Amino acid sequence: MAPNQLPAVLFAALAVILALAAPLRAGDPDMLQDFCVADYKSLKGPLRLNGFPCKKPENVTANDFFSNVLAAPGNTNNPVGSAVTAANVEKLPGLNTLGMSMSRVDYAPWGVNPPHTHPRATEIIFMLEGSLDVGFVTTAGKLFSHTVCKGELFVFPRGLLHFQRNNGGAPAVAISAFNSQLPGMQPIAMALFGASPQVPTDVLGRALQIDGGLVEAIKSKFPTKY
Template sequence: MARPSSLFLALVLVAAMAPPMALAFDPSSLQDFCVADYTSNVFVNGMACKDPSKVTADDFTFSGFHRPSDTSNAVGSNSTLADIHVLPGLNTAAISLVRLDVAPFGLNPPHTHPRGTEMLTVVEGQLYVGFVTTAGKLHAKVISRGDAFVYPKGLVHFAFNLTPRPVWGIVGLSSQNPGLIRVADSIFGASPAVTDEVLAKAFRIDAATVQMIKAKFGN
């Protein structure tokens, strides 16, 4: 019989995986599987399939969620991602998984996934989570161990650790390649840079303030 901690983690993983399967938007497989062929030069919506005779169990296996990621950065969060780029068996499966680690008082900053709905399940700790609708309304609340929260596809969202203890969770996404756009990084750290005039007018600040913020993002 599984230990309670192992059973709890197994339930978390199942809960994280189920909604993306039901809300899949990626191309569907027309065969048992379509393991990604990383050596192929064929450009398709997704990835070309590996010869089934060369597929092994390793193509469906990912190891890495047992280790916390390094959160010693400016925002105090990091993630371990299992998507099509590291797990070839996910090709056409319309799902990816992430381990999210957030340091004490750390933030998973506002961002969006243009190709996937997200479901975050807290494994240990407590997070203040939320998203903003296209009408500008914030939906946010504090969730704790065993709680789950859904971020609708494409909407800007965040997760903030309000406590002095580290937090981690498992995230399910309804795409093998959900994409990631960090709001602040994409606006102030774009290359080539967005002009100071555009940002000053958009954020109603002066050019000097724009330049100060850009400097924090490498521009």
């Protein structure tokens, strides 16, 4: 090999190594101890790095690893006809640094879990009751959709826009699992029309190819959260 070819080969090898290493950073960081039960009381201010401070081990009890938050159905009496009940690190302190969480989603007949993303996690759903029409959209704009029935699974890749719809006249229930202790959820409609400060009307009008009056009418249905 010619001497002047060596830097190019080393650069190519480094690029391959970095490409292979990138997927290893896709989930929450690995912990370096048996557990780190979230100590909500010692958290001062909103700033934290991938988790809550740890409780002192002598103050940890079995209750820190237990929750019945998913036992009761959510209230689906709302405009979309669904309710998400999260079991993440904010509800179950023993999840802190473990890189996983769950949710229960209840659906009224024909109810919808509107298009949304989970920026920090991949999601897998398991149907407990009923059946759903589900789908996600790739960054290339392709829709992958399927009907998921009782006892079946479906996976939504991390960060991609997805939705679920109860396709029957009876209630449905699904359990979701995530590879993050706090996956986050960003409903698309709320992000566009309920942000505070508001996304400019002319920006939304041009993006959605609709007039400003219609944008304002839609915004009125999404009161700001903050």
